[in-house]
Amino acid sequence: MNMEHINKIIFGGPRSGTKLLAKIFQDQGYHNFGEFFNSFSCEIVHDSIPYAKRISREEQEKISDIRTKAGIYNDDYRHAITVRERARLFDNFKSITPSIVTIWEASLKLAPETFKLTDDRFVLCIRRKNRLDQLLSRSITKVHFNHDSELESEPITINLKTFEFHFQSLVYTEQLQEQIVNLGRGKIIDFDKLISGTEDLGFPYTVTTKDQHSNLETLVLNLDEVVAKYNKLKDWYGIKW
Numbered sequence: 001m002n003m004e005h006i007n008k009i010i011f012g013g014p015r016s017g018t019k020l021l022a023k024i025f026q027d028q029g030y031h032n033f034g035e036f037f038n039s040f041s042c043e044i045v046h047d048s049i050p051y052a053k054r055i056s057r058e059e060q061e062k063i064s065d066i067r068t069k070a071g072i073y074n075d076d077y078r079h080a081i082t083v084r085e086r087a088r089l090f091d092n093f094k095s096i097t098p099s100i101v102t103i104w105e106a107s108l109k110l111a112p113e114t115f116k117l118t119d120d121r122f123v124l125c126i127r128r129k130n131r132l133d134q135l136l137s138r139s140i141t142k143v144h145f146n147h148d149s150e151l152e153s154e155p156i157t158i159n160l161k162t163f164e165f166h167f168q169s170l171v172y173t174e175q176l177q178e179q180i181v182n183l184g185r186g187k188i189i190d191f192d193k194l195i196s197g198t199e200d201l202g203f204p205y206t207v208t209t210k211d212q213h214s215n216l217e218t219l220v221l222n223l224d225e226v227v228a229k230y231n232k233l234k235d236w237y238g239i240k241w
Helices: 018-027 057-070 072-093 105-110 112-118 131-144 160-182 191-196 223-237
Strands: 008-011 031-034 042-045 051-054 099-103 122-127 186-190
Touching (some): 008 018, 008 160, 018 031, 018 099, 018 191, 072 112, 099 112, 105 112, 122 160, 131 223, 186 191
Parallel strands (some): 008 099, 008 122, 031 051, 122 186
């Protein structure tokens, strides 16, 4: 399988440029299924060809509140059912060509069989060199339910346990990316090259969007504490970022 294989999957960690990458391919005529299996912040629009659409910030907050009250493990069961339902729906439309779909590590954990639906697709494993910036941006958008730059982010104090969870998810994502690339099923897409318009996608493209968080450090009130936690986790996991 190679880059020219026409249907694609985007697989990366949050805040790694997945939406930008999907939009670039959408502009090339691909049907963009979006974050089809993301039951936490996206709903399915049942058009002639279905696609995922971001729900409102208020609805995202309600889902988060339910998850907090029910407990993560209890709520995972509910979300796993939804992901499996969406997987069955996607199976009916996955042959649409050309098309692209985004999958998150969280969806794969909830319903691992979901990835089987994408056996015939080339996987674009997008990755950001500055993982600390990525994790800071992830923490900020998660608190504000502001994944699509709907409002200006306010400074926050990052919960260190939540930060560790995001760190673990990113490690797991990159481990899966390595396996996919080693199996010849995908390639690494460099975030920095992508936003500069120099990544090899098989066609010329331009990027006009701006980074949502141009100065992350000013948005984290306990930055020193978070950086210390980040370095400790890197040592613990033996990560060479």
